[in-house]
Amino acid sequence: MSLGPFDRDTPPFFRQGASALTKLLLCTALALFLMVADSRFKMTAPARATMALALHPLQTLLLAPVDAWESLQDYLRGTESARAAESLARRQLVQQAERLSRAEQLQTENQRLRALLELRPALQVSSVSAEVLYEATDPYSRRVVIDRGSRQGVQPGAPVINDTGVLGQVTRVYGLSAEVTLLNDKDAAIPVLNSRTQQRNAAFGRSDGSGMELRFLAANADVKEGDILVTSGLDGVYPAGLPVARVAVVERRGDTSFASVGLQPIAQADSARHVLVLQPLALHEAAQAEAAAAAAAEAASAAAGKLARKATAGAANAANKGAHK
Numbered sequence: 001m002s003l004g005p006f007d008r009d010t011p012p013f014f015r016q017g018a019s020a021l022t023k024l025l026l027c028t029a030l031a032l033f034l035m036v037a038d039s040r041f042k043m044t045a046p047a048r049a050t051m052a053l054a055l056h057p058l059q060t061l062l063l064a065p066v067d068a069w070e071s072l073q074d075y076l077r078g079t080e081s082a083r084a085a086e087s088l089a090r091r092q093l094v095q096q097a098e099r100l101s102r103a104e105q106l107q108t109e110n111q112r113l114r115a116l117l118e119l120r121p122a123l124q125v126s127s128v129s130a131e132v133l134y135e136a137t138d139p140y141s142r143r144v145v146i147d148r149g150s151r152q153g154v155q156p157g158a159p160v161i162n163d164t165g166v167l168g169q170v171t172r173v174y175g176l177s178a179e180v181t182l183l184n185d186k187d188a189a190i191p192v193l194n195s196r197t198q199q200r201n202a203a204f205g206r207s208d209g210s211g212m213e214l215r216f217l218a219a220n221a222d223v224k225e226g227d228i229l230v231t232s233g234l235d236g237v238y239p240a241g242l243p244v245a246r247v248a249v250v251e252r253r254g255d256t257s258f259a260s261v262g263l264q265p266i267a268q269a270d271s272a273r274h275v276l277v278l279q280p281l282a283l284h285e286a287a288q289a290e291a292a293a294a295a296a297a298e299a300a301s302a303a304a305g306k307l308a309r310k311a312t313a314g315a316a317n318a319a320n321k322g323a324h325k
Helices: 020-041 045-076 079-117 281-324
Strands: 127-135 143-146 159-161 166-173 178-182 189-194 200-205 212-218 228-231 243-251 258-265 274-278
Touching (some): 143 166, 189 243
Antiparallel strands (some): 243 258
16 A cells, blocks of 8 residues: 655754744844944954964964975076176165265264254164065955064054055054055055155045045145155154155146145055064154153152262261361
8 A cells, every 4th residue: 555655844843943044134133243343342353363363373384385485486596686686786886885975974964963953863763574474355455464463562553664665554463463554555544745845745545446645635736746755754653754655647627626646655565575564653752751751860869869978978077077176
């Protein structure tokens, strides 16, 4: 006797948990909540820092074959490129010798003028050398990760430079690594000074990450293609005089009262490998002020101790004279 086809559906009695649609809605709501909480209250920052510290050995291990391959390629290029570089370095050394002699003379004159005008000496900002590990995976930002973190003294907001100019600013610091936001990021901004006209302004990263721009600049402002923009040093972060960008395009239109000025960063982030992380200028000045206050307090204490010893010696001499009489 045929028992008929078996029912392959699970009986309602044995179903467990919510439906797939309910689970999808719950996971979506949880993801939105975590994104808003992380954006507003930085709730996941400790977990992200802990995860970055835990994954750092794995990242180093995964980057080891890449570094080994690059080292092998550098070695296999041969001695010909090394000889060409040596010849170029010798020619540059001869050219730099003359510049160095003039620079020493100018430095001596600068020191004498500063002493004559009673100006304070230029700040000597401390720095930490670092190496670029890789570019951040966020497609909507321009960031790189370096191999120095809070354990090496890197602080949030520290400026990052290379041999040509300013690269960006440290925005996230972990234990053994840090994220650097480049100047052409859409959220980047830096105060600049036109080295030709001494006009101050602020440079911002473009929304598409293609470069930088000057915003809200008057249409009749004195700015030309090729002008070099350097840091003004007024923000308390970047030391003054660091190269930032070069004016690439200047557009003046009659339908607006502002000029459209496009900038090209001098430091090329795509080819940067070794960088310097500078201490923020405000922290450096605060440390100098604390050191100066401590030195003044120590000098005052030493002077007070010297006066006290003189007073004690005078009292002792007066007592001895009275005893002899």
